[in-house]
Amino acid sequence: MGYVRYPKRVSAAGESAAKPASRRRGAELESAILRAAVEELSESGYPGLTMDRVARRAGTNKNAIYRRWPNRAALGVAAYQRLATEKLRPPDTGALRDDALALLRRVNCDLSSPQAEILRGLLAGVGDEPELLARLHDAVADGGSGVWLTIVGRAVARGEVPPEALHPRVVTVALALLRNEYVTRGLTTVPDDVLVEIVDEVYLPLLRSRGPA
Amino acid sequence: MGYVRYPKRVSAAGESAAKPASRRRGAELESAILRAAVEELSESGYPGLTMDRVARRAGTNKNAIYRRWPNRAALGVAAYQRLATEKLRPPDTGALRDDALALLRRVNCDLSSPQAEILRGLLAGVGDEPELLARLHDAVADGGSGVWLTIVGRAVARGEVPPEALHPRVVTVALALLRNEYVTRGLTTVPDDVLVEIVDEVYLPLLRSRGPA
DNA sequence: AATTTACGGTACGTTTCGTACCCTATCGAG
DNA sequence: CTCGATAGGGTACGAAACGTACCGTAAATT
Numbered sequence: 344m345g346y347v348r349y350p351k352r353v354s355a356a357g358e359s360a361a362k363p364a365s366r367r368r369g370a371e372l373e374s375a376i377l378r379a380a381v382e383e384l385s386e387s388g389y390p391g392l393t394m395d396r397v398a399r400r401a402g403t404n405k406n407a408i409y410r411r412w413p414n415r416a417a418l419g420v421a422a423y424q425r426l427a428t429e430k431l432r433p434p435d436t437g438a439l440r441d442d443a444l445a446l447l448r449r450v451n452c453d454l455s456s457p458q459a460e461i462l463r464g465l466l467a468g469v470g471d472e473p474e475l476l477a478r479l480h481d482a483v484a485d486g487g488s489g490v491w492l493t494i495v496g497r498a499v500a501r502g503e504v505p506p507e508a509l510h511p512r513v514v515t516v517a518l519a520l521l522r523n524e525y526v527t528r529g530l531t532t533v534p535d536d537v538l539v540e541i542v543d544e545v546y547l548p549l550l551r552s553r554g555p556a
Numbered sequence: 557m558g559y560v561r562y563p564k565r566v567s568a569a570g571e572s573a574a575k576p577a578s579r580r581r582g583a584e585l586e587s588a589i590l591r592a593a594v595e596e597l598s599e600s601g602y603p604g605l606t607m608d609r610v611a612r613r614a615g616t617n618k619n620a621i622y623r624r625w626p627n628r629a630a631l632g633v634a635a636y637q638r639l640a641t642e643k644l645r646p647p648d649t650g651a652l653r654d655d656a657l658a659l660l661r662r663v664n665c666d667l668s669s670p671q672a673e674i675l676r677g678l679l680a681g682v683g684d685e686p687e688l689l690a691r692l693h694d695a696v697a698d699g700g701s702g703v704w705l706t707i708v709g710r711a712v713a714r715g716e717v718p719p720e721a722l723h724p725r726v727v728t729v730a731l732a733l734l735r736n737e738y739v740t741r742g743l744t745t746v747p748d749d750v751l752v753e754i755v756d757e758v759y760l761p762l763l764r765s766r767g768p769a
Numbered sequence: 770a771a772t773t774t775a776c777g778g779t780a781c782g783t784t785t786c787g788t789a790c791c792c793t794a795t796c797g798a799g
Numbered sequence: 800c801t802c803g804a805t806a807g808g809g810t811a812c813g814a815a816a817c818g819t820a821c822c823g824t825a826a827a828t829t
Contacts, residue, residue, distance in 0.1 A: 369775085394816075402777095405818080463679045464680045467680030467681065519736045540725055544725055579807060581805095608785075619788095619806090620806080627786080628785090
């Protein structure tokens with residue numbers, strides 16, 4: 344079907360931004376694409392993550408992208424994994440309550456409005472592809488679990504909470520609740536009251552409760 | 557610009573499904589549109605909620621839709637509100653643990669895979685419109701809060717948990733955790749282990765902990 | 770040096786949103 | 800009962816964006 348004409352066009356000047364003279368290949372090109380995708384994702388969210396725009400930004404074309412990722416959602420997840428992997432070091436204030444609040448606040452700031460929208464977009468875009476969804480889930484979960492284990496571990500060492508508190512699901516409850524607010528409540532940053540409430544009404548009572556009855 | 561020709565076409569026979577002879581107006585037509593939207597949403601999820609398809613299914617055209625909702629996301633939220641308003645009556649087994657588990661399981665079955673995907677789709681489609689997001693949030697939140705208050709209220713009456721447990725945020729923790737699993741984990745139903753874990757490791761300890769220190 | 774592979778560039782087909790435009794049935798006022 | 804005004808029906812259209820196909824060419828491989 345249908346290839347009638349093929350006009351041979353000299354590449355228009357100054358159309359693309361950062362493309363070196365030599366032609367990139369393999370890992371180098373892949374990295375450039377991924378970097379462009381992360382930037383687009385950060386600036387314009389998932390709806391802005393257009394294949395054409397990523398290609399233009401990376402100084403390449405959609406061909407090179409589709410050879411690596413089967414569709415837009417896969418590229419989005421890959422980019423998000425990069426974006427979310429910037430680790431945050433656990434605070435160490437000496438009190439579990441302050442540690443937890445500090446962590447929640449940081450997550451609330453760093454990862455808030457843009458990130459939440461990105462995550463929402465991705466969760467939808469992933470749709471019915473379980474593998475992508477799982478990857479996304481891991482990316483999100485890993486972002487938290489370790490850090491929370493650390494601060495609770497310190498609290499256990501201080502005798503603030505019983506050692507039974509060191510349960511993976513228990514430790515990440517605060518993060519899950521915050522994420523729940525994110526995802527459903529929306530773009531705006533979660534108000535600080537809510538964070539305090541999560542910590543004082545749920546998180547601390549829960550951790551303390553897990554000792555010997 | 558540009559209306560060149562206008563072919564006068566006799567309406568093709570049998571192209572639309574349920575359109576009565578008389579032309580519907582106002583509330584009646586609106587209801588038909590919404591019903592069609594709910595059906596499309598249930599069958600094909602948010603991606604399948606196409607304006608053209610809804611219009612065809614309702615036996616009307618996009619015009620009538622856009623006169624009522626500004627865009628697809630708004631229609632989707634409206635349809636979801638209808639879909640999610642089917643209430644569930646609280647179980648009453650006589651024990652809080654069983655009530656909570658039963659409720660989680662029912663939510664997990666009834667509202668699981670299709671609903672979760674719809675919700676994910678909507679959350680993304682709503683994007684940057686805070687009002688729609690708020691409406692969605694209400695629709696989701698209302699679905700749970702009351703029921704949970706009921707079963708915990710009964711538990712309080714039985715003396716199972718202290719009255720301080722009747723805190724809105726506390727009471728809905730189990731639902732929030734389950735929803736968190738939904739949203740991130742994906743389509744498949746959340747395994748029962750997880751539900752049990754949520755109840756035994758988090759929910760019950762939390763509620764019991766809220767008594768006098 | 771020859772061959773194979775991967776990139777660059779571009780054109781397309783398709784779908785879907787949202788808008789514009791005509792024509793007409795129905796409703797309400799006089 | 801006649802006659803506008805309003806809302807529906809039908810359709811066409813422009814703009815994006817996805818995903819694919821196809822050429823020509825640079826770079827790696829042999």
